[in-house]
Amino acid sequence: MKNIGIILVRIALLLLLAGLFFGHLASETYQMTEAKNGVLGFLSLRPLHVSSAYLGIITAGLGFISIVIQKRKNTFLSKLLQYSHLALWVIALIGIFYSYFTGDFGGREYWEFNPIWAVPIFVSFIIFLIYYLYQLGFKEKWNVYQWMWLTGIIFFIFTFIENYLWLFPYFRSHFIADMTLQWKVNGSLVGAVNQIIYGVAFYLMEKISGDNKTSYQKLSFALYFLGLFNLMFNWGHHIYLLPTEKIIHYIAYAVSMTEWILFIRIFYKWNKQIKENKQHYYFFPYRFLMAADYWVIINLGMALLMSIPAINLYTHGTHITVAHAMGTTIGINTMIILAASFYFIKPTFLSKKTLKLNSLFFWSTQLILLTFLISLIGMGIQRALWQVGLKKSTFSQMTQASSLWTLLFIILGTLLMIFMGYFIIYLILKSLKKNQVT
Amino acid sequence: MNLNIFQQPRKVFIILFSFFFLFSLWIYAIPLFSNYQKPVKESKSIANGRLVWQKYNCHTCHQLYGLGGYLGPDLTNTYSRNKENETYLKGIIKSGVRQMPKFNLTDDETRELLAFLKDVDASGTADVNSYQPEINGTFSLKK
Secondary structure (H helix, E strand, O other), X not given: OOOHHHHHHHHHHHHHHHHHHHHHHHHHHHHOXXXXXXXXXXXXXXXXXXXXXXXXXXXXXXXXXXXXXXXOOOOHHHHHHHHHHHHHHHHHHHHHHHHHHOOOEEEEOOEEEOHHHHHHHHHHHHHHHHHHHHHHOOOOOOOHHHHHHHHHHHHHHHHHHHOOHHXXXXXXXOHHHHHXXXXXXXXXXXXXXXXXXXXXXHHHHHHHHOOOOHHHOHHHHHHHHHHHHHHHHOHHHHOOOOOOOHHHHHHHHHHHHXXXXXXXXXXXXXXXXXXXXXXXXXXXXXHHHHHHHHHHHHHHHHHHHHOOHHHHHHHOOOHHHHHHHHHHHHHHHHHHHHHHHHHHHOOOOOOHHHHHHHHHHHXXXXXXXXXXXXXXXXXXXXXXXHHOOOOOOOHHHHHHHXXXXXXXXXXXXXXXXXXXXXXXXXXXXXXHOOOOXX | OOOHHHHOHHXXXXXXXHHHHHHHHHHHOHHHHOOOOOOHHHHHHHHHHHHHHHHOOHHHOOEEOXXXXXXXXXXOOHHHHOHHHHHHHHHHHXXXXXXXXXXXXXXXXXXXXXXXXXXXXXXXXXXXXXXXXXXXXXXXXXO
């Protein structure tokens, strides 16, 4: 049986690598004083960066789900569904990059590529949904990560349709409604993808700890529903400033605050966490899961504060938001993806020396990411002070004033590309070796 | 705490999803009940202007209500800041400034984009100074 899942994972790793590279190129624009045209202009680099990184995360999620569920059944229909999903997904990816490289794009932020390529994405997701349901069947009781994966797939499909409602003038001509809808989509789409990725983390934890009872516990389901509830109703915290219906803001504020439960629970379980860290520390897939856990603390803490409108008023529209977005996509999503890649691709660090070297790289990556986020927050604070008028200067004077932070951001971003890139290339190469992959 | 309900995930999922679906329908209906009616012709220009904004990806570097890219300034109220001088806005779009490239818009596109920016500007303010934080963690427009 051909392992389609691992093909998706390889594509995902390549996309993440591309995301790092385009991000690095885009960051250099901050030091420029003139516009560059063509593919190397910021206008193309930003969407290339965002799409590569985000599609990489989605592709990885689908890849891991595939690896897990393809073992359950191997009928003709399974194969047909799997191959058609892969084919459509690859077509969409090629189309998207073609669209960026030829300058034929223009659309919603994060989804600028020619809308025609949304069609294969949409159809491939429908096929993936059918494949998922077919492989799992309805006979047995599903555990929590199986529910999370289903949720992710369904909500992706639902919000993806909403993502293109702007094609109708009814929505487009009402600016406020249109922006509300746009951020409903962005919020829920991220939530949907997180369900898929956190489901993968749950799966890994079950396998590593060898305890499969947790995945059926009421508490696990309660936490899953808390996540789902937030996915559905917290997106209004992106648009506190937008003069839309007030009730949307109140709902978002109230719902966002329910996540304090998750935050408090982490500290409640602190001792258990430390014990678990010690127990599995030398198992490399676990190492990245551990990293993701700690990034959750930092990012959730930040997110909770930023979801309070009175604080959001000042952080909004600054690089503090970017720090949060990158903190979650790199610190949480990508760490989980690396953990899962290490788990499924199974490279073994035979000698003590390689283990040590990789440990060194691991810790350097975490440290670089932390300082990288701090540099973004530095840029953000500069802009926040400017926005409230504490610094009486023009926009370009403000950017000048923040040039030291900007330089730090560019340098650390470059280092991040090198160090994360190392792990990604390493995994891609290992995955190509025979009999490595399970 | 009684968590028994969570033993029936299908039920909980369907209940939550139904609420979400109703919430979504209400969001789609906002244009119907909010007092935001515009003459048809103007409304068409604005809708097209939104497309021009998207076609040229102004959001890559600019924000509206703090949403969008970070390389350039927020443009929510740029129209009223430069009201007397639409030519200033047209000039910047045509010739670019610092990292902003030149854009070759047709006359119609420029007119529609400005109609859009005018409409955005009229919808409210994105100036942090116009708001004040409240004790319950929200904020409101200064009187």
